[in-house]
Amino acid sequence: xxxxxxxxxxxAQIPALxxxxxxxxxxxxxxDELVQDTLLQALSRWRQLRRxxxxxxxxxxxxxxxxxxxxxxxxxxxxxxxxEDGADHPDPSGDPAQGLHLGDALSALARLPQDQRVALELVxxxxxxxxxxxxxxxxxxxxxxxxxxxxxxxxxxxLEGGNVTRLRRLK
Amino acid sequence: xxxxxxxxxxxxxxxxxxxRLAPARQREVExxxxxxxxxxxxxxQFRADAQALRAAAQLRRxxxxxxxxxxxxxxxRRTARTAAFHRRLAAGICIFALGAVLGMALPxxxxxxxxxxxxxxxxxxxxxxFAGRAGDAVEVPAAQxxxxxxxxxxxxxxxxxxxxxxxxxxxxxxxxxxxxxxxxGGMFVYDEPAGGQVALYVKTLAxxxxxxxxxxxxxxxxxYFWFTGELGYAVLGPSGAPAVRRAAEQLSGTP
Numbered sequence: 001x002x003x004x005x006x007x008x009x010x011x012a013q014i015p016a017l018x019x020x021x022x023x024x025x026x027x028x029x030x031x032d033e034l035v036q037d038t039l040l041q042a043l044s045r046w047r048q049l050r051r052x053x054x055x056x057x058x059x060x061x062x063x064x065x066x067x068x069x070x071x072x073x074x075x076x077x078x079x080x081x082x083x084e085d086g087a088d089h090p091d092p093s094g095d096p097a098q099g100l101h102l103g104d105a106l107s108a109l110a111r112l113p114q115d116q117r118v119a120l121e122l123v124x125x126x127x128x129x130x131x132x133x134x135x136x137x138x139x140x141x142x143x144x145x146x147x148x149x150x151x152x153x154x155x156x157x158x159l160e161g162g163n164v165t166r167l168r169r170l171k
Numbered sequence: 172x173x174x175x176x177x178x179x180x181x182x183x184x185x186x187x188x189x190x191r192l193a194p195a196r197q198r199e200v201e202x203x204x205x206x207x208x209x210x211x212x213x214x215x216q217f218r219a220d221a222q223a224l225r226a227a228a229q230l231r232r233x234x235x236x237x238x239x240x241x242x243x244x245x246x247x248r249r250t251a252r253t254a255a256f257h258r259r260l261a262a263g264i265c266i267f268a269l270g271a272v273l274g275m276a277l278p279x280x281x282x283x284x285x286x287x288x289x290x291x292x293x294x295x296x297x298x299x300x301f302a303g304r305a306g307d308a309v310e311v312p313a314a315q316x317x318x319x320x321x322x323x324x325x326x327x328x329x330x331x332x333x334x335x336x337x338x339x340x341x342x343x344x345x346x347x348x349x350x351x352x353x354x355x356g357g358m359f360v361y362d363e364p365a366g367g368q369v370a371l372y373v374k375t376l377a378x379x380x381x382x383x384x385x386x387x388x389x390x391x392x393x394x395y396f397w398f399t400g401e402l403g404y405a406v407l408g409p410s411g412a413p414a415v416r417r418a419a420e421q422l423s424g425t426p
Contacts (some may be wrong), residue, residue, distance in 0.1 A: 007242045014236050019228070032240060039245040102227040105220060123189055124230040125219040130191075145182040152188070152217045159220070 010042065013059050015110050016126060020060060023110075023121055024067045038063040057132040064118070109160035118152035119144055174258045179203045184210070188217045260310050272287030291396045293390045294372040294405040295353040302360050302370040302407070309360055319346050326355045329402060333359055334371065334422055340364045353403070354378035369408035369415055369420065372396075376403050384425045386404060386416075395419030 017038060021031035041062050109117055118137060122128040130148075134141040176195050179200055186192045187200045204211040238244055311319040316333060318354040323331045333343065341361035349356040349372075356374030365368045372394075393415055396405035404422065408415035417424075 011236075011242050014240055015233055018234070018236075018240070019231070032237065036245060039240065039242060040249055043242075043246055043249055073385055100221055102230060105223040106227045107225060119226070120221075124224045127225075130186075142182075145185055148185050149181050152185075152220065155220055156216060 009055050010039070010059070014039075014054050016056065017059055017063055020121075020126070021063060021067070023117070024064070024114075033149050034063055034066055037066050041047050041066070054067035054132065054135065057128065057135045060122070060126075060128075060132075060136040061138065104159060105155070111158055112154050116154060119147040120155065123148060144165055145161075180396065188221060190212055190218075198223070214395055227358055258274055290385070291372070291387065291391075291394055291403070291405045293356070293374070294396065294407060295387075295392060297351075297356070297358055297372060298370050298394075300409040301358065302368045310347035312345040313343045315345075316343070321347065323357045323373075326357060327373065327402070329335050329358070329375065330353070331373060336361055336369075336371075336414075336418050336421075339417050341414055341418065341423070343370055344368075349374075351375070351403075363408060363412050363414050365409070365412060367412060368405065368408045369412060369418060372405040372407060374403050376401065384419060384423045386419075395423075397423040397425075 001012040014035065018031060019033045021038075022028060025031035025034055038059060042059055045062075109121065110122070116136070119133055122133045122136060123130070128136070130141055130144050133144045137144065139147075176199060183196065183200050187197065187204075192200060195211065196286060311322065320331065320333055321348065323333075333346065335342075335343070337353065340365055343413060344360045344362055345358040346357060349358055351374035354375040354377055356372065358373075359371045361369045361371075376398065379400045381400050382397055384397045386390050386393060386395045387409065388394075391410050392407060393410045394405050394407045396403065398404070399420075406415055406419035
């Protein structure tokens, strides 16, 4: 059980865990607290891990569970992505049009309902398999597929609605 | 679409967008989309959105992991937490053990006073309650000696004789049934020449024991007592009356 999963394998997931946590939590401090609790839980639950190849999904699942149990009723912070990535980190490619589009995609993503957003984020940005997403969010794979479908439709609507730029100016 | 293959579903479209179809299925979906231009452009758009999201994610500079999230640090904190838990657990066990020891020790201390209680206290109490007052002392008067003897023997479940102590100048007045510390008991009351009362107290014993004549002083009272195995006896009377001790010696067979 333990021998097959090294500290290194876990630590390799920490950046991804922090990304995921930041998309869920209200601020970076809360996010890192989520990650810390996740690691703590992971260390005390080593034995529950059957298949070493799902280390990432297992860690994400713990984190998402923590978020759900403690974050109920918390308002999503619409600006968290643009705060982190839009204004502070200009597009290094130097193409402002492209940079704007990427920022728009992120802020549109942030406006999706959580279930849809998490599904799309894990698939498109974290490159998780549908099975892994089903495990992380603890729903059947069919639910993952339909959330994904609705997420894409909704994202498109947000992007085509043209209110993205206005929102960004307001913040 | 080759006949006999599964119809294209939304999950196929999603997997197509994410580029996760097996090559054969990929071709089938592509063929399907080719015949549905609106759907195709939608799917291409979705694919571009996903790429934009991925690109945006990759734009974020990798931040250094804070020390608090290092596994070694998390593990150290967990160990500290476990140690703290164990300390609290140990403290709890100590308190429990202390309570257990006290719980066992204290009742034992409490149990001691009854054993330390002077013997035949019940006799002294009974004598003070009844014999001291001439009128109340006797339930069954001397005139009904036979009835008293019968009652007493029945009450104590022993054959009890009413001793004749007239040789010591004691005049039998009567007797009464009592409840003692250890079971059924009774008392025979005699008048002594000085005007006081002397009583022979007898009780059944909860735990049979034998003991030679002993005495105790209680205020102006003296009690001589002995145990014969089945019964406990006491002769009680005023400290100054010599008949008390002589009666006790005579009845207990002590020279």
